[in-house]
Amino acid sequence: MMRQFSVSSISAGALALALLGCNAILDNRLADALVSDEAGTLPAQGAEQGPGAGETPSSSGCPAGQQACFGTCVSMTDPLYGCGDPSCGPCSSAHGTMACQGRQCIVSACDPGYADCNAKGADGCEVDLSRAGTCGSCNAGCGAAAPLCAPSGPSFQCTSGCAPGAPLACGGECVDPLSSVNDCGGCNIKCAGVANANTTCNAGVCASACKAQFHACAGTCVARTDPASCGAACTRCPVLAGGSATCVNDTCGTKCHGQSTLCGGKCVGDSAFASDPLNCGVCGKSCAGGACVKGVCAAPAPP
Numbered sequence: 001m002m003r004q005f006s007v008s009s010i011s012a013g014a015l016a017l018a019l020l021g022c023n024a025i026l027d028n029r030l031a032d033a034l035v036s037d038e039a040g041t042l043p044a045q046g047a048e049q050g051p052g053a054g055e056t057p058s059s060s061g062c063p064a065g066q067q068a069c070f071g072t073c074v075s076m077t078d079p080l081y082g083c084g085d086p087s088c089g090p091c092s093s094a095h096g097t098m099a100c101q102g103r104q105c106i107v108s109a110c111d112p113g114y115a116d117c118n119a120k121g122a123d124g125c126e127v128d129l130s131r132a133g134t135c136g137s138c139n140a141g142c143g144a145a146a147p148l149c150a151p152s153g154p155s156f157q158c159t160s161g162c163a164p165g166a167p168l169a170c171g172g173e174c175v176d177p178l179s180s181v182n183d184c185g186g187c188n189i190k191c192a193g194v195a196n197a198n199t200t201c202n203a204g205v206c207a208s209a210c211k212a213q214f215h216a217c218a219g220t221c222v223a224r225t226d227p228a229s230c231g232a233a234c235t236r237c238p239v240l241a242g243g244s245a246t247c248v249n250d251t252c253g254t255k256c257h258g259q260s261t262l263c264g265g266k267c268v269g270d271s272a273f274a275s276d277p278l279n280c281g282v283c284g285k286s287c288a289g290g291a292c293v294k295g296v297c298a299a300p301a302p303p
Contacts, residue, residue, distance in 0.1 A: 070227050071244035071255025076103055080213055080223055090223045092195045093211065094124030111198070112154060130156050130182065132172030142172065150174035178204045196221035215250075224250060242267035 062073035069081045069088035076084030079091040083100035091098035091105035098121065099108035107116040110125035117127040117138035127134050132142040135149035135156050142149055142158035150159045151166050151174070162174035170180075170187035177183055181191040184201035191199050191206035196214045200207050210221035217234035224230075227237035230247035237245035237252035242260055246253040256267035263283035273279050273295055280292035287297035 068244075070225060071246035071253075072225070072248070076100075079105060080225065090196065090214075091121065092124060094126070094193065094195055096125035098124070113156070128182070130173055130175075130180075132158070148172055148174050151176075178202075181206070194219075194221055196223075227252060240265075240267050 062068050065076055066073045067076055067081075067084060067086075067088075068074075074081045074088075077100040079093075079098040079100050081088045082091055083105050084103040091100075095114040096107045096110040096116065098105050100106070105121035107119075107121055107125055110116055113129050114125035115127045115129055115134070115138055116125045117134070120126075127138060129136055130149055130151070132147060132149045134140060135142050135158050136152070140158075146158040146160045148159050148162060148169060149156050149172060150162060159174065162169050166174040166176045166180075168175050168177050168183065168187065170183040173180075173182065175183045175187075177186055179201050181199055181201045183189060184191050184206050185204035191201055191208075193199055194208045194210075197208040197210050200209075210216050213224055214221040215224050215229075215232070215234075216222075217229040222229045222234070225247055227245035227247040229235070230237050230252050231250040235252060237247055238254075239245045240254050240256075240262075242258075243254045243256040243262070246255050254262050254267065256262050259270045260267045261270060261273075261283055262268075263279055268279070268283070273281055273283070273292075275292050275294075277287040277290065277292040277297070279285060280287050280297050281295035285297075288300075290300040291298045
């Protein structure tokens with residue numbers, strides 16, 4: 001679920017007040033934006049959760065071309081799980097949308113106003129096309145005759161003066177301080193970028209919303225499949241002995257390892273079902289007072 005966060009509006013006369021509130025980012029459940037998580041309340045994104053995370057196909061039993069991530073077999077060409085990276089952490093989509101190529105994270109599309117100029121998936125779309133040094137395209141610097149970079153339709157172009165649509169000159173950039181993420185509310189007040197989120201400046205106030213398949217947890221956008229922060233409450237899913245925690249549809253679960261099955265809140269070895277009269281053959285099948293022999297209920301002994 002993509003979560004959109006509330007944004008307050010300001011008038012031009014209250015612009016100075018907006019400067020103080022510009023960096024109110026992410027979830028309104030948080031008292032402070034962009035918490036660094038130095039206190040260790042959450043593990044690193046994609047951190048392993050027992051044997052189910054980062055297992056190789058041979059050890060996990062997943063089909064060829066898949067790996068076990070958080071108790072689930074996933075494609076090694078899925079950017080949400082890092083394109084086969086053993087950590088299972090998602091490809092970071094800084095200002096862009098990611099894809100997989102040869103088990104490497106690559107940029108498939110850039111957000112408006114950004115470009116992938118170094119062709120490296122690790123840093124996403126790293127170039128801001130609104131800057132004078134890269135105005136409208138990679139390495140398209142503005143010269144002395146037109147030193148300012150200003151919005152022009154969906155892109156940017158060099159100009160000698162700022163127009164009404166972007167009237168404020170901030171360094172080498174013509175901006176609208178009510179909508180510019182680089183100068184939100186005034187010059188040099190940059191909205192903090194958040195990995196896997198869309199950052200905006202609305203009425204001079206910064207805001208962010210996590211992209212699809214991610215949700216907000218402690219100032220970050222975490223994959224919705226990560227059992228270390230499952231669901232709206234960012235719950236750490238419990239890990240049962242002999243199993244791995246899973247997070248599916250924002251709900252915690254368990255994937256039992258090897259020849260075992262989840263039964264009665266435990267991972268039970270399949271061999272136990274051969275003689276358990278309460279779980280004869282399969283979990284939950286009772287023999288109603290009779291014995292269980294090789295997974296089949298025997299008739300009760302005559303009185």
